[in-house]
Amino acid sequence: MHETNTEVTTAMKFKTIMRHLREGFKNIARNGWMTVASVGAVTTTLILVGAFLALMLNLNQMADNIEEDVEISTLIDLTLNEEEITELGNEIEQINGVQTVVFSSKDDELANLIESMGDEGRSWELFEQDNPLNHVYVVKTADPEDTIDVANQISDLEGVQEVSYGKGVVERLFTFTEYARNIGLALIIGLVFTAIFLISNTIKITIMARSREIGIMKLVGATNGFIRWPFIIEGLMLGILGSIIPIGVILTGYYYLANNVSERISYSFVEILPFNPFAWQLSLIILGIGAFIGIWGSVMSVRKFLKV
Amino acid sequence: MAKDVILGKYCVHKLRTKIINGLEHSQVEVNQKSKGDYMILMNDVYKTYANGVTALNGISIDIKQGEFVYIVGPSGAGKSTFIKLIYREVKPTKGSILINDINIGDIKEKRIPLLRRDIGVIFQDFKLLPKLTVYENIAFALEVIEESPRKIRTRVMDVLDLVGLKNKARFIPDELSGGEQQRVSIARAIVNNPKIVIADEPTGNLDPDTSWGIMKTFEEINARGTTILMATHSKEIVNTIKKRVIAIEDGLIARDEHRGDYGYEI
Ligand SMILES: Nc1ncnc2c1ncn2[C@@H]1O[C@H](COP(=O)(O)OP(=O)(O)O)[C@@H](O)[C@H]1O
Ligand SMILES: [Mg+2]
Numbered sequence: 001m002h003e004t005n006t007e008v009t010t011a012m013k014f015k016t017i018m019r020h021l022r023e024g025f026k027n028i029a030r031n032g033w034m035t036v037a038s039v040g041a042v043t044t045t046l047i048l049v050g051a052f053l054a055l056m057l058n059l060n061q062m063a064d065n066i067e068e069d070v071e072i073s074t075l076i077d078l079t080l081n082e083e084e085i086t087e088l089g090n091e092i093e094q095i096n097g098v099q100t101v102v103f104s105s106k107d108d109e110l111a112n113l114i115e116s117m118g119d120e121g122r123s124w125e126l127f128e129q130d131n132p133l134n135h136v137y138v139v140k141t142a143d144p145e146d147t148i149d150v151a152n153q154i155s156d157l158e159g160v161q162e163v164s165y166g167k168g169v170v171e172r173l174f175t176f177t178e179y180a181r182n183i184g185l186a187l188i189i190g191l192v193f194t195a196i197f198l199i200s201n202t203i204k205i206t207i208m209a210r211s212r213e214i215g216i217m218k219l220v221g222a223t224n225g226f227i228r229w230p231f232i233i234e235g236l237m238l239g240i241l242g243s244i245i246p247i248g249v250i251l252t253g254y255y256y257l258a259n260n261v262s263e264r265i266s267y268s269f270v271e272i273l274p275f276n277p278f279a280w281q282l283s284l285i286i287l288g289i290g291a292f293i294g295i296w297g298s299v300m301s302v303r304k305f306l307k308v
Numbered sequence: 309m310a311k312d313v314i315l316g317k318y319c320v321h322k323l324r325t326k327i328i329n330g331l332e333h334s335q336v337e338v339n340q341k342s343k344g345d346y347m348i349l350m351n352d353v354y355k356t357y358a359n360g361v362t363a364l365n366g367i368s369i370d371i372k373q374g375e376f377v378y379i380v381g382p383s384g385a386g387k388s389t390f391i392k393l394i395y396r397e398v399k400p401t402k403g404s405i406l407i408n409d410i411n412i413g414d415i416k417e418k419r420i421p422l423l424r425r426d427i428g429v430i431f432q433d434f435k436l437l438p439k440l441t442v443y444e445n446i447a448f449a450l451e452v453i454e455e456s457p458r459k460i461r462t463r464v465m466d467v468l469d470l471v472g473l474k475n476k477a478r479f480i481p482d483e484l485s486g487g488e489q490q491r492v493s494i495a496r497a498i499v500n501n502p503k504i505v506i507a508d509e510p511t512g513n514l515d516p517d518t519s520w521g522i523m524k525t526f527e528e529i530n531a532r533g534t535t536i537l538m539a540t541h542s543k544e545i546v547n548t549i550k551k552r553v554i555a556i557e558d559g560l561i562a563r564d565e566h567r568g569d570y571g572y573e574i
Contacts, residue, residue, distance in 0.1 A: 016454055216435060219395070220500070221425035222452035224417075 016226070024233030027206045028241075034205055035238065038198040042242020042293055045191040046286050050250040052184040053282055058272050059177045065271065070144050072151045074137040075162040088159050089137060095153050097146035098139055106133040134161060192293060199238050199297025203231050207305045214306065228306060232298050239294020240287065247283045254279040346406065347373045347504060347535045348394060353403035355389050355559075363389035365559035366403070371537070373503070376530045378546050379539040380570055381556040387539040390556060391508050394537070395427045396420050408503065425453060428497030428505040432512035434489045436481040436496075443468070443477040446496045453500070467495040471525055487518030491525065498529055505529060506537040516544065523549055546570035 028035050074092065076085055085103075092101050104112075110131050114124045127133075141150050147165055155163045207214070217227050258275040348371040355364040363386045371377055379387045392398045393405055400413045412423055436445050443464060450460045468474045471491040481489050490510060497505055507526070511519035523545055530536045540546060546553060546569065553568030554561060563571065 013454060015457075019451070212435070213437060216437065216448065217452045218421075219424060219429055219435075220449040220452060220496070221421040221423075223421045226452060226454070 020229040020233055023230035024237055027210075027230060027234040028237055030209070031202055031206060034202040038195070038202045038238050038297075039242045041191075041195040041198040042239055042290055043245045045188070045195045045293070046243050046246035046290055047249055048191060049188050049289060050246050050282060050286050051253075052180075052188060053285065054250065054254060056177070056181055056184065057278070057282075059180065061273055062271070063177060070141075070147050070165055072139040072141070072147065072154060072163055072165045074139055074154050074160055075134040075164075076137065077159045077161045078134060080159045084159055085135065088157060091157055092137055092139055092154055095150055097141045097143065097150050099142040100138075100140045102138045104136045104138055106131045106135050109133045109136055192289070195242070195293045196297045196300070199235055199294055200300040202238065203235055203298045203301035204305050206231060206234060207301060224306075228302050231302050231306070232295060235294040235296075235298025235301075236291055237294065238297070239290040239292070242293070243287045243290030246286050246290075250282055250286060251279050254282070345372060346370045347375070347408060348537075349404075349406040350393075351404045351406075353393065353405060354401045355386075355393065355398060356401045357398075363559055364393075364400075367556075367559070367561055368403075369554065369561060369564070371535060373535055374530070374533050376526075376536045376551040377538070378551055378553045378568075378570075379537060379556060380541070380546060380553055380572065381562070382572065385556045386559040387556055388508055389559075391429075391506050391537065391539055394504070394506055395424055395429055421453075425500055426503050428494075428500070428502040430490070430493055430497050430505065430507035430510045432509040434481070434493040434513075436489060436492055438481055441478050441480055442473055442484070442492050445481070445492055446499050449496045449499050455500075463499050463501075464495075467499045470498075470528065471495045485518070486514050487521060490514060490518075490522055494522070494525055494529075498534070502534065504535045504537070508539045509541060510538060511540065511542055511545065519545060543570040543572065 076088065080088065089101055089103060092098060110124065110127060110133055113133075114122070139150065139154065141147050151163045151165050154160055214227055255275055258272060258279075348369070350367050350369045353364055353367045354362070356362045365386075367386075367390065379390060381387055389398060393400055394407065394412075396412050396415075403413070404411050405413050407423065408426075410423075415423065437448065440448060446464045446467060447460050450463060455463075465474070468477055471494055473488060473491055473495065476484065476488065481492065484492070490513075494505075494510075497507075505526075510526075511522055514522065519542065526536055526538065527549070550567040553563065553565050553570070555563035555568075555571060
């Protein structure tokens with residue numbers, strides 16, 4: 001009875017860990033179709049989670065880029081002479097919040113345009129003789145949030161034909177991002193819970209199938225932790241197994257995307273996050289979520305059905 | 309409490325209970341030492357199940373180390389409940405149960421496994437794992453409490469020898485007779501050298517001849533100093549192998565006799 005006075009040691013022996021792993025794997029093998037179903041649920045969930053995260057993180061990044069790049073193009077009235085143009089530049093510089101004012105002649109503007117259009121831009125070369133564009137002041141604000149205010153003040157100035165800035169694009173991107181995030185989150189929460197539920201059901205079946213063994217373990221004095229571990233490991237393994245295919249899909253899919261698509265859509269702001277390290281980080285996140293789903297599912301069942 | 313039936317034994321027991329009771333409230337030191345002489349000491353124990361059935365109605369009992377006790381009584385009297393209280397399968401509704409001076413009524417859940425390592429339990433239906441061999445079934449009890457492989461090997465071989473199954477170590481339960489299966493379950497119960505062995509109708513599923521063999525094994529275990537409690541319906545066994553008899557009726561101790569009789573007609 002002397003033993004009763006000492007607490008159960010919490011340090012786990014190596015042999016015990018191996019035993020729990022072995023039992024956990026045995027459970028997985030024994031459960032056949034339930035294993036397949038729950039791994040399948042985790043796989044589906046994680047593929048969607050991965051795609052969603054890849055989209056969201058890229059959209060966020062783009063939104064950040066655009067926000068940083070916001071410039072106000074001030075089209076200068078064609079009738080202004082050189083002196084008046086300089087004066088306008090000074091006036092713009094006086095406005096609160098303006099950081100830089102850069103003059104870009106109509107020839108520069110045309111050159112930029114031709115360059116940005118690539119091959120199609122060649123047709124614009126015809127205009128080199130008779131340039132229809134305006135001279136432009138490119139204005140940057142110190143704080144992107146001042147853009148609208150500054151743009152309004154500039155447009156009130158004498159000799160300004162028009163001001164334009166990328167605000168519309170930014171706003172649309174933000175709205176889209178928000179929609180995507182809400183729909184995606186709802187979808188993913190639903191899927192994650194389905195996967196957790198399926199795993200916990202699988203674990204429940206294992207617990208039922210091993211009830212006799214569990215009963216004997218309790219009878220001969222196995223600790224609760226000892227009895228629980230194989231089931232937690234089973235859940236964890238199901239989660240990890242379920243993340244293998246999604247990680248493969250993410251890595252190959254993103255590799256393809258990063259190498260092909262990003263070259264085609266080459267607007268300055270549409271720049272997707274580089275494969276390395278982004279795809280690897282994403283894979284780690286997927287693995288983490290898979291493990292979380294597995295552990296959570298098994299803990300739910302262990303608490304409900306193991307009664308130890 | 310049961311009627312004033314029995315011999316002086318019962319009165320002595322009552323008196324003792326009173327002393328113990330007193331001890332808990334005052335600081336009398338006189339009998340502190342004798343408290344430790346008891347393996348199992350129940351004081352006014354009640355058990356009412358969740359469905360409202362009261363299985364035990366105020367039981368007080370003391371059992372010394374090394375005793376061999378039969379628990380008898382009609383079906384539904386509370387014998388199994390009495391046994392389950394000892395290995396803390398059920399919790400008393402009221403009263404104290406001291407096992408080697410530890411009140412198991414209010415030990416922490418975490419301590420229950422440790423309590424059970426000192427108690428071997430045997431059932432009518434053996435409760436063996438069908439896919440494991442005899443050897444593995446017994447070793448299982450030590451593996452799950454993380455004993456060292458070397459100790460497991462020697463202990464399992466020892467108890468296999470004791471129950472006479474050394475030559476069937478590699479058999480699975482289905483390849484054994486009922487009596488042999490019960491021996492395996494006895495071997496599993498004693499493999500960790502428990503202080504107490506409790507058996508709930510261990511011969512309930514066995515024919516008389518086989519039962520005698522099982523009883524011989526119990527006597528051998530008892531001879532090594534292990535306390536044995538055995539609930540049984542076997543009149544022949546109780547009346548032939550004379551031991552202390554505790555009769556439970558309607559959740560009360562109806563009789564407690566040294567070298568008693570079975571006392572019922574079936
Ligand atoms: N788990 C339980 N829940 C509710 N009632 C129970 C439970 N176990 C036993 N009982 C009741 O308690 C009484 C005593 O049962 P038990 O201790 O098994 O008696 P015995 O072993 O002497 O036949 C019976 O009336 C029985 O129906
Ligand atoms: Mg019974």
